[in-house]
Amino acid sequence: MARGARTAALASALGLVLAGCSAGEGVDLAGAGEVDTEDYLEVAIAGEPDQLDPHSTSAYFSFQILENVYDTLVEPDAELEMQPALAESWEVSEDQLSWTFHLREGVTFHDGSAFTAEDVVYSYDRIIDEQLANAYRLAAVEDVVAVDEHTVRIDVSQPTPALLAAIGGYKGMAIVERGNVESGDVQLDPVGTGPFEVVGNAASTAVTLRANEDYWGEGPHVPGVVYRFISEGTTALADLTAGEVHWTDSIPPQRVESLRRNPDVEVASVPSTDYWYLTMNQARPPFDSRDARRAVAQALDREALAQVTWYGSATVNQTAVPETSVWYHEYAPFEQDLDRARELAESSGLTGRTVGLMVTNEHPETVTAAQVVAANLAEIGVATEIRTLDFATWLDEQARGNFDMLLLGWLGNVDVNDYYYNQHHSEGSNNAQGYSSPEVDRLLDAGRTETDPEARKELYDRAAERIVDDASYVYLYNPDVVQAWAPELEGYEPRPDRAVRFKDVRLEEGTG
Known part of the structure; x- marks a missing residue:
């Protein structure tokens, strides 16, 4: 639901809504090539992304995918408390005007290049200097400095208690790779540090992710994820109950109660932040x-x-x-x-x-x-x-x-x-x-x-x-937030902020 004139708005709050996000308009994404997806997790979302540049898109459907491709310095847990991500720890100066972040060592982007403090500086400077959709989140930032290869300092003009939420609340504040952005490939073939990497796109049909074997955190435990774009909720539910997909949030509200009575489907709802x-x-x-x-x-x-x-x-x-x-x-x-x-x-x-x-x-x-x-x-x-x-x-x-x-x-x-x-x-x-x-x-x-x-x-x-x-x-x-999935999908939990994360899930042996 709404995040301003072409920001993260959604007609829902979800619309948004993601961190407030908009629905977005589909574009012809990059050609896929052959990817063996036999054992991949199959999910159905209600629309297609407009692009996959996390700093430029405001489409919720884009962020459903990008949540699993990119990382931020910190990220919210299920209680929406900020936890370490690309930053292992941080401290704030006594005057509250400098935040120092200590970055994880040994992290690489999907293309094998090393993640360093310069990537953080570039990412935040890009958002600010180009006045991209989330520049307002960094309004108090005066400077972003690479202290050394694995340390970043963010100087602010005034005490900013919401800074962690601003930089970690959703993947619109992701850390991107400079070369991927400057080549223009980021819109269709993004390079992140997250648990999955984009390996295939079929316009108006699907986006395919493959597990990042060099991911810095635990997981992922499935070889990949295929996002299918199914705008009609009844079709998505039919595919779920038929075993064609493992997960969906494309659920007509009037179907929720009857779906709960279906023993072949897991349904969960949590109060949202929308x-x-x-x-x-x-x-x-x-x-x-x-x-x-x-x-x-x-x-x-x-x-x-x-x-x-x-x-x-x-x-x-x-x-x-x-x-x-x-x-x-x-x-x-x-x-x-x-x-x-x-x-x-x-x-x-x-x-x-x-x-x-x-x-x-x-x-x-x-x-x-x-x-x-x-x-x-x-x-x-x-x-x-x-x-x-x-x-x-x-x-x-x-x-x-x-x-x-x-x-x-x-x-x-x-x-x-x-x-x-x-x-x-x-x-x-x-x-x-x-x-x-x-x-x-x-x-x-x-x-x-x-x-x-x-x-x-x-x-x-x-x-x-x-x-x-x-x-x-x-x-x-x-x-x-109402979502449904097949019983063989284990370890998935819906979140109040609608972030859809698949790095911790497993599919029971023999499914796919």
């Missing part, structure tokens, strides 16, 4: 009025929205952060109240208008949700014209501010800053709705530099309340 929201363009009347936005917030039946889109696999929430997070703040001022919504609509000039609601057919749940929103607004005297666009057009229209209302989501959030700063700070790179509050700016700026966790949470709690009260976003719910 959130879904509706927002209104504050540059256009009547949504430049706080009362008009609050009328919409007061009119919505969130329980109905969650039910028709996720069939019980979502938790209603009026803030962004899910209740499973340490950053959760319970605040819900907008239970559906049609009488109050009508009063606000009347006083703000919203009553009697026809407003547009922009959704994307690449995330059908937004189209379904739009029907409920339209019905809710009709009850307060507001007509809704639903605009259903392909996702690329949706992103372009958002970037141009050509919308009244839109519905989408953000995926893969890790730190509390991910949920609020770029969406609601007046200078935020993804503040498409045009929200501006000096108080919220002050709180979010302070939260970015506060190193005491309790004090930091208080700042974001206060900012969240003001964001909700002003209806900058009208938050709806947090969906679950």
